Amino acid sequence: MSTTMSVTKDCLAVTTAFESSEDNNASREVIQKDVKKRWQSYIWDTFDKSPEERHFMFKLDFALLTMASLAGYFIKNLHQTNINNAFVSGMKEDLNLYENEFNYMQTCWTIGYVIGEIPSNLVLTRVRPSVWIPCCELIWTVLTFSLARCTTAKQIYAVRFFIGLAESGFYPGMQYIIGRWYRKDELAKRSCLFHVSSALAAMFSGYLMTGMIQLDGIHGLAGWQWLFLIDGAIGLPICIAGYFVLPDVPEICKAFYFSAEVNFLKSKY
Structure with a gap:
């Protein structure tokens, strides 16, 4: 097989000769328009898309991301x-804990996380993501509330295990959903934004604990107890919103905000 290529100012012409038993001179010419990207598209890729697709991608990015x-x-x-942050901000002294018990708390979370990942994703193939993932979020939010009432290390071990179990399906499940919605040339920026949020959460937790110290003693609760309550209060409305906003995978998506893009959705996916 031989191939010749010629490039013009406005288009790219590719001529390919195919060998065959009947006609060795058969050839096919493929004309592709030269794609010129605007500089904005290197920052965010929707600028070079059609208005219809740009509008669709804006909705998808806003909801899913x-x-x-x-x-x-x-x-x-x-x-x-x-x-x-709770352990070093009064929980250790209030509950008479020692440092190895803190390591066990982390270990219990990890055990729950490892055990739950595969079963959670198997469930995700049978249950709509817009139902299963918010349910997991709701479970770990309720368990976070319950940490404020724990009085022994063993109680914290149990709660941390189940928090890890509930959280185990979120990361792989979301990666699965994001991968189903975006093409490979669209995926990198979205995946980057997804991972940046974990660093922001770790940073924000420290600032939040600084504020919670000011609540120490209010209504008979220590500052570290207020930390768990505020964390749960932040997460609860997000769990509820997930039932309505989080899109399923394209094949079964029935999100209300895509009602005007049904035909485009079918053609793209």
């Missing part, structure tokens, strides 16, 4: 790391 990054993954990591 908000629920996955700024809401879901941020809250997950906030609830995951709050035990670190």
Whole structure:
């Protein structure tokens, strides 16, 4: 097989000769328009899309990335790391804990996380993501509330295990959903935003604990107890919003905000 290529100012012409038993001179010419990107598209790729697709992508980015990054993954990591700040901000002294018990708390979370990942994703193939993932968020939010009432290390071990179990399906589940919605040339920026939110959560948890110290003693609760309550209060409305905002995978998506793009949705996916 031989191939010749010629490039003009406005288009790219590719001529390919195919060998065959009947006609060795058969050839096919493929004309592709030269794609010229605007500089804005290197920052965000929707600028070079058609108005219809740009409008669709704006809705998808706003709904999916908000629920996955700024809401879901941020809250997950906030609830995951709050035990670190609580332990050094009065919980250790109030509950007479020692440092190895803190390590056990982290280990219990990890055990629950490892055990739950595969089963959670198997459930995700049978249950709509817009139902299953918000349910997981709701479970770990309720468990975060309950940490404020724990009085022994063993109680914290149990709660942390189930928090890890509930959180285990979020990261792989969201990566699965994001991967189903975006093409490979669209995926990198969205995945980057998704992962940035985890670092923001760890940073925000420390600032939040600084504020919670000011609440120490109010209504008979210590500052570290207020940290768990505020974390849960932040996560609860996000869990509820997930039932209505989080899109399913394209094949079964029935999100209300895509009602005007049904035909485009079918053609794209």
